[in-house]
Amino acid sequence: MRTRTLPPYAAYLRVYEPLEAFAAGERERWHSYATAAGRPDRRRVMAREQVAALARAVRTPPVVAPREESGDAYVLHEPDGPYVCPVQERLRCWLAVADFRAGLPDPVADAVLPSAAADEADADLAVWQAEHPDWVPHILTATWHVPVRWFVAFDPGERALVLGAGVRSLVYRARMVDARRRVARTLGVLRKAVEDGAMTAAVEDLGRWLEEWHPRAFVELDYGGLVHLVGDDRLRTDQSSADVAAAMAALTAGDTRTAARAYRRLADRWEAVQMLERSS
DSSP: OOOOSOOOSEEEEEEEEEGGGSOHHHHHHHHHHHHOTTOOOHHHHHHHHHHHHHHHHTSSSOOOSOSSOOOOEEEEEETTEEEEEEOOHHHHHHHHHHHHHHTSOHHHHHHHSOHHHHHHHHHHHHHHHHHOTTOOOSEEEEESSOOHHHHTTOOGGGEEEEEETTEEEEEEEEEHHHHHHHHHHHHHHHHHHOOOHHHHHHHHHHHHHHTTSOTTOEEEEEOGGGGGSSOHHHHHHOOHHHHHHHHHHHHHTTOHHHHHHHHHHHHHHHHHHHHHHHHO
16 A cells, blocks of 8 residues: 555554464464565555544544454564564554543543544443453554653664655664663662652653563664654754663763753754644
């Protein structure tokens, strides 16, 4: 499938698990999917998801979530076999509705999404959660920015930038054991050096999410459609993970001034991107 539509202005945090992490039936299905000759690549999976979302949004009334769960997944091929990140589009739509309404007054939320559609989504999510009490989404989504806490899980050396004709991407990828260790180390620093409980709580939430997965999994931060909001030079100089690492190293050394400068670089970079949402 080809599309000239740009992907949504969103970033993604994905977890890829080895096939052994899935139950037997799922394991067989994902093995067949991952090894199929015609399997869609990353760009095609993202395009499929976007086209389906737009089709639901333009209906009257809008359709909040697909009737059936997506059969697509993102796939990594490693020497020890394929690693799979299910798209879970239906589940993520339900969760997105709940998050959206939680952040707005009811009259504003109802003006954007009819309450009947939101109530149906809430009911469907409740039923699903009752049947799958231990499941969590393999993908987290953030629109118009990358949450600062996501960078904590990655080393600057894991950054991969691609700039070419028709292809632009910025991705970090780490082994789960490394990501967990970095989050734990950062939490130790924050608890000692920072009084902002919200920042510490946000990193704690990330740590709990990472603990849900197989220890041999990979975690990936994908700038997704955000790469289309800035030019090539801005992407080349975007060293957000390095800024977070510098801030943490400075805090560890007790150098709050250097830590503040590193954090300010990071905050200014993403505030400039978020301003584009308000001007659009």
